[in-house]
Amino acid sequence: MTTEGAATIRALCERARAASRALSAVGRADKDRALRHLAEKLREQASLGSRSTVLAANAEDLENAKQAGLPSAMLDRLTLNESRLRAIADAVLEVAAQDDPVGEVVSMQRRPNGLSVGQIRIPLGVIAMIYEARPNVTVDAAVLCVKSGNAALLRGGKEAARSNEALSDLVRDSIRAVGLPTDAVQMVPPGDRDAMKVLIGMSGLVDLVIPRGGEGLIRFVAEHARVPVIQHYKGVCHLYVDEGADLEMAVKLVENGKLQRPGVCNALECLLVHRDVASALLPKVDALSQRGLEIRGDAETLRFAKSARAATAEDYGCEFLATILAVRVVDSFEQALDHIAQYGSNHTEVICTNSYERAERFLRVVDASCVLVNASTRFNDGGELGLGAEIGISTSKLHAYGPMGLTHLTTLKWIARGNGQTR
């Protein structure tokens, strides 16, 4: 990293800090106006078709990415089209419709000395988002930050650089159009990892870093950051089917968890089956192989799931992100708890049971950001849990554990109204 490059990044951060101070005092009406303006511009782009500056920029990114030989899953994430632009616009309007968390007085009490003390919700300040080549994240993150009164520094994958520039121009135009500080949203040039180190080292200027992407990226950020980081490591989600459980329900939970959208972090990765229901349940799970399910099981599983092949040690604790399911037959509820404690990733854990006692115990003792009884792992999601749009799912416990919505981009400060109180 050149001194000049580092100075450029510092200047971006200083502008963000100044903008955040102004933005923190802006009321909901102005922020929502900027968001609605942006949604309109995005729809306009969608209706322009090939004349859209955003879609033209995206076409260039895609062309380069194809020549560079990017895998098809990444090309798909990079792709924008008319319907995706409209979906992004809809998401912006959904955020505009959400309550503004800033200014909420969450407590206020009178102390014995007459001092009224309480806590009020305020923005965090400057939030740096580091993500891969997914242009929709540029808009999602910008909009969540602005609505919660935070300045956003966006550092997306270099493969999406043109798309991100075009989209962030729309965002900045919309912010400017309603008189808010434009530097509330800034793109950080992709650069290399040294440049990223400078950004995540800006203690005093950046309040929070949220990395979204592969485990390597997140570990790099956690290792080198000098400002707080919200980490979202992989989702190794388990479903434990208890003795006496409703097995039809169990099969539906496997099907929904594993096959509906296997590439996401709240997809199911490992099925734990109580010994007493293995012979009845596993043939039904095995039948899902006709729909593409690949089972990797222990010796007991292989007895009842004919399509299964033997699991290796690496299959337990693995985030497949594919239609592969690790399966293990356990002797008891306790053994299932131990397996989850050993292999789980603190993301999402489910029990399928009819036992009141074990349902409640599972909810209490399992350490994960979301623990469910008789429901799909796929419900660990901001929208499904009633939070609204999310900026990520935290698997670390500080500040936020689980999906992070607008509220989690704020903090509480104490305020006190007195009439001369002293100690």
Add this chain to the structure above:
Amino acid sequence: MTTEGAATIRALCERARAASRALSAVGRADKDRALRHLAEKLREQASLGSRSTVLAANAEDLENAKQAGLPSAMLDRLTLNESRLRAIADAVLEVAAQDDPVGEVVSMQRRPNGLSVGQIRIPLGVIAMIYEARPNVTVDAAVLCVKSGNAALLRGGKEAARSNEALSDLVRDSIRAVGLPTDAVQMVPPGDRDAMKVLIGMSGLVDLVIPRGGEGLIRFVAEHARVPVIQHYKGVCHLYVDEGADLEMAVKLVENGKLQRPGVCNALECLLVHRDVASALLPKVDALSQRGLEIRGDAETLRFAKSARAATAEDYGCEFLATILAVRVVDSFEQALDHIAQYGSNHTEVICTNSYERAERFLRVVDASCVLVNASTRFNDGGELGLGAEIGISTSKLHAYGPMGLTHLTTLKWIARGNGQTR
């Protein structure tokens, strides 16, 4: 750091992790029994006088510290005696009397699909406290961690090593006496900074590091930690006296903020005076020089405060921790806000005013963990704000901003009760 030394620290952390898993499921009654047992043991030690193992250990620490030439303020902090032991016992009983935050269901709602979703309070897990030679912190931190269901790793200053060992033995005996896992509280040998690096690098085993002490210690921890850190930097607290303010009240706030206990972080460090009240207020503040106040002021201040000497650039933004007060006369409310934004440390800020508009604006826009109107800076304190005992005052915004009580040693996990819901 030798490989062996690092392995010892890792083993401590692994034992803490195992103990934290057991402790997280323990109910309030058992935790409170351990705390009451400890309070009894501390009182017993107090009544034993010179035959007390704790006081004997402390006498050794003090003897060594005197020979090493420790300054008197540090010797005072290191000293234990009968009345201090009783005060520590009282503090333990106060924590026992507080509600247990663990298990609180803070929200629960029914989603349109019938899924009941909500959030429940859980312990953070393993908390490492790093502090200087203050033996009372050993008990305070252990008790707050145990009550909130967390395992504690305590790393105190080496000058207090014998006192800390004796106190932590009492804590561990009390935990053992009621059948809780003894390794819920462990002392980490003081060692050098390389040893500290190992401790604060234990990602996956330690959930939170709380450094308490001088700025150098905190910066070292923030720089080298690989686990989340709650930082408490210095308190550079301001009082702004507005035009039209009650000047008798203003003098009382200066007196209480600066002279009652000048060595603490919520003491007043800088007085900002509106030009229109400078001639009336400053002679009254100047009169406090008879009680030891030393004023360092700008040119305008020197006109009205006869005992004052000229402030240097370093006096603004300085945490004196002594009966020294920086004073500046400002032209306007806006200039006071700018001064605070430039020199404040996000700790505690006060306005003394009779203007409704400026009081509300100050509360809203000043960025500090506690912002007060017409009350002393000294109220930024867990007990005074109704939180109960505190483990520190955070000046960073993530997770907690301001005094940290039992609640801030917990996090929220999502739980969901369903009957077969899928997406």
